[in-house]
Amino acid sequence: MQQPTIKTKHFILRPFKMSDAESVAENVNNKNIYRHMLVIPYPYTIKDAKQWLRKVINNNRKKIPENAVFAIEIDGQAVGSISINKIEQEHKAEIGYWLGEKYQGKGIMTQAIKEITKYGFRELKLCRLYAQVFSFNEGSMRVLEKNGYKFEGTLKKEVKKDNKFLDCCLFAKTRSKKIL
DSSP states (O other), rough: OOOOOOSSSSSSEOOOOGGGGHHHHHOSSSSSHHOOOOOOOSOOHHHHHHHHHHHHHHHHHSOSOOOOEEEEETTTTEEEEEEEGGGGGGEEEEEEEOOOOGHHHTHHHHHHHHHHHHIIISSSSSSSEEEEEEEEOOOHHHHHTTOOOEEEEEEEEEETTTTTTEEEEEEEEEOOGGGG
């Protein structure tokens, strides 16, 4: 299935391109972004962005991609990302996302999660979408709750980052009958 482009009033969700490397590096190279993401280096360089983009673009070329990774484009620049990961599980998948700091607090991620959730349920026919966020990431929890994701529990010492074990909060949303 070819990944679509989804246009909203304030941004576009589209497949990433190699030409996004500079914008990705500029927006990810931020201590707060690093703090809230599990597996990115800091500082985050153009080289890191190109390496990640190659992986994303190669995934999109597969007949059955494992992930649907969208750029969040504003004014022609990739300022964030939202993805549905591990689609091969057939009925469920995890969403992941990040947004450049200067674009946060403007409702962009709330709308992006709304769009990716619709895409996951309608186009991919998933029954369950979920997200794990660090227990200190209140902003991320808020955007999930605004989209009807329900808190299911805290996963104690779920991940290890910077030699520390961190708790994650699990949020999920299941497909309603009317979306079918």
